[in-house]
Amino acid sequence: MNYTENKLSDLRKRVSLRMSEKRFSHTLGVERCAALLGKLILPDFVSELQAAAILHDVAKEMPLSEQISLLKAEKFPLTDEDTVTVGVIHSFTAPIVIKRDFSDFATQNILSATEKHTVGSSDMTLFDMIIFVSDYIEDTRVFESCVRVREALLTDIENDSYEKRIVRLKNACIMAIDGAENALLRQGLPINSRMNKTRNFLLKNNFQN
Ligand SMILES: [Fe+2]
Numbered sequence: 745m746n747y748t749e750n751k752l753s754d755l756r757k758r759v760s761l762r763m764s765e766k767r768f769s770h771t772l773g774v775e776r777c778a779a780l781l782g783k784l785i786l787p788d789f790v791s792e793l794q795a796a797a798i799l800h801d802v803a804k805e806m807p808l809s810e811q812i813s814l815l816k817a818e819k820f821p822l823t824d825e826d827t828v829t830v831g832v833i834h835s836f837t838a839p840i841v842i843k844r845d846f847s848d849f850a851t852q853n854i855l856s857a858t859e860k861h862t863v864g865s866s867d868m869t870l871f872d873m874i875i876f877v878s879d880y881i882e883d884t885r886v887f888e889s890c891v892r893v894r895e896a897l898l899t900d901i902e903n904d905s906y907e908k909r910i911v912r913l914k915n916a917c918i919m920a921i922d923g924a925e926n927a928l929l930r931q932g933l934p935i936n937s938r939m940n941k942t943r944n945f946l947l948k949n950n951f952q953n
Pocket of ligand 1: 770774800801879
C-alpha cells in the first residue's frame with residue numbers, strides 16, 4: 745500500500761489530537777526512523793511504514809479500563825502478565841482502534857506492526873522489525889542503550905549489502921530487547937514473557953542466516 749504525503753499529513757493531524765505533545769514528538773521521531781530504514785530495507789513500503797509509525801502509539805493514552813474492554817470484546821487472548829507489565833497493552837489495542845477509526849490504514853502490515861511494537865512476537869516480518877526498532881532508537885531518545893543500538897544499526901548501513909542490513913536489523917531488535925529488559929530489571933518490574941519468545945525467535949533466525 746502506498747500513501748500520498750497529503751494522506752500522511754492528514755493522519756498526523758488526526759493522531760496528534762489523541763496524545764500529548766511529547767508523545768507526538770516521539771511519534772514523528774519513529775516515523776523518521778522507519779522511513780530511513782524503509783528506504784534501505786523495504787523501499788516499496790516506505791509510506792506504509794510511515795503510517796504504521798504514526799499510528800503505533802495511537803491507543804497509548806486511552807484509559808486502561810477502556811482498552812481492556814475493547815480487547816475483551818475482540819476476544820484478544822490477554823494474559824495475566826499482559827495486564828501487569830507496564831506499557832504493553834496499548835500495542836494490542838492499537839489494531840482495534842485503527843480498524844475502527846482509521847480504516848484506510850488497516851492493512852495487514854500496519855495492524856501487525858502496531859500490535860507487535862512493544863513485545864514483538866515469534867513470527868516478526870521485516871516490516872514489524874523496522875517499527876519495533878524505530879520505536880526504541882528514534883532520534884528524540886537520548887538514553888545510553890538507545891544511542892548504542894542506534895549507532896550499531898545505522899552507522900554506515902548504506903554501504904552494507906542488503907543481506908548485511910537485514911542481519912543488522914535483527915541484531916538491533918535483540919539489542920533493543922536486551923536494553924528494555926535490563927531497564928525493567930533495574931526497576932524491579934516484571935518482564936512480559938512474550939518479549940523473551942521474540943528474542944529467542946530473532947536469535948534462532950540469525951543462527952539460520
Ligand atoms: Fe512508541
